[in-house]
Amino acid sequence: MRVSLRTPGIFIFGLVMAPCGLVLDLTATVAPNWRTLHNLPNTASDVFIQQGIWDICRGTSTSTRDQCNLQDTSYFGNQIIEVAQGLMVASLIVTLIGLAVAIPGVRCWRDRPNWVVAGMGGLLIFLSGVMTIIPIAWYTHILQNVTTVSPTVDVRVGYCIILGYIGGIFEILGGFVMFIGICRCCGGKNRGETRVDEVQASRSRQQPLPRRVEVPSLTRGRTNPSSVAYSNDSLDEDVSFPRKTDVESKFTVAV
Template sequence: MPTRSTEEWIRLSLRTPGILIFGMVLAPCGWILDLTATVAPNWRTLHPTTLPPDEFIQQGIWDICRATSTSTREECNLQDTEYFNNQIINVAQGLMVASLIVTLIGLAVAIPGVRCWKDRPNWVVAGLGGLLIFLSGVMTIIPIAWYTHILNEITSETALTDVRVGYCIILGYIGGIFEILGGFVMFIGICRCCGGKNRGETRVDEVMGDRFSHQKPPPRRVNVPTLDRARSSASSVPYSRDSMDDDVSFPRAKSPAVRSVNTSYAGRPYDADL
């Protein structure tokens, strides 16, 4: 059975496919959110009893700061050896940094594949870039979810009285989901799903059929005999009275013959003739 060639598919629009635009928008947004979650020292917030009520401690994966609710000034670079010796801290540091690097590599691969300056994108290259972006999102979600799951079990030199989730956890979740969605949508462009609609393509025979389906079929030609035929010599002779009285004429068209009155019988006239 012969296989279909790629020339049987055609793009109806020369614009960049929507799935590639979707991925190229979500991936940088997710990278910015992940970068903020990585460097900001607020994975969890502690309210120990040894500090005044308006002071609290913010712990991240790289730094620990002390802040107050009445002032924006923070005291950072606090030492907490017990906190940084937890396994989740080392895993989060490695995966978050790796996620940022893999996202940049994925964008560098996807941009030449998208080729918004040309008519047809390179779906294989764009799909590989989307796969890298998808993996970077997974590497972000893993430490974020793990840290949240054992939030109260992470040991610290500070007494754990009131532990709350920091804003870095929320930003990390959102950034990771953005990268997973954007990378997955770009990756499915490798396969021609849904009849090619996910790539904005359709078959050439379907396009040609739809183009002429709305047109009415041409009317059938009817040959009408012309009236300019040459007359025969018999029909060119004008009709005469003798021909009209011929037996061939219609009988109803003849006028009745005038009956003659016999005014005599054996040489004698009728009484009516007198």
């Protein structure tokens, strides 16, 4: 069965959501803002600390320059930090592998896609999203207890947590939608495929029939001489030149 060359919508959806999730997860991994500490004791009121899984920075609300590479052994020695580092990096790698597997399976230059290959790529993307959500959710759950802080310190969620959630959900949705394409049933109708002959037939039905224009003939029909009635009287009345009989009678009289 030859089907139309239109790329299935579930693959388009997955190949759009997965790279978006990859960019968001990459930002959440490298940026040092998983949580922010305000109202620190023995410091100015405008000073705050941003803590990530790879770096810690100190900044102020009156300056755009932050002081990074701060050391905090108690923070980096926490179990959640080690787990988050491993899972976030693994999620990025698995997402790249999933895209590399899914792209050859998506139909862009062939009559039909390779549903098994594309579905396996979607499964890898789905797993990468799960590996992103696990450390993000765990860190959010123990946000106040990652390290011991003073009760007066204001602990706030950083933007990396929000980006990580959004990126993980994008990858889960995109990978799941691509993976369900493995369920090959109903001859491709459930996947939005249409036979080429059906597409051509529907297009031919939609096109209006050409309008028939009758062009008048430029050749004149010949009239049958016998069909026109002439009378001798009418011929006599219309004669504007001398007839032979009149000329002969005048010539005789003259002689």
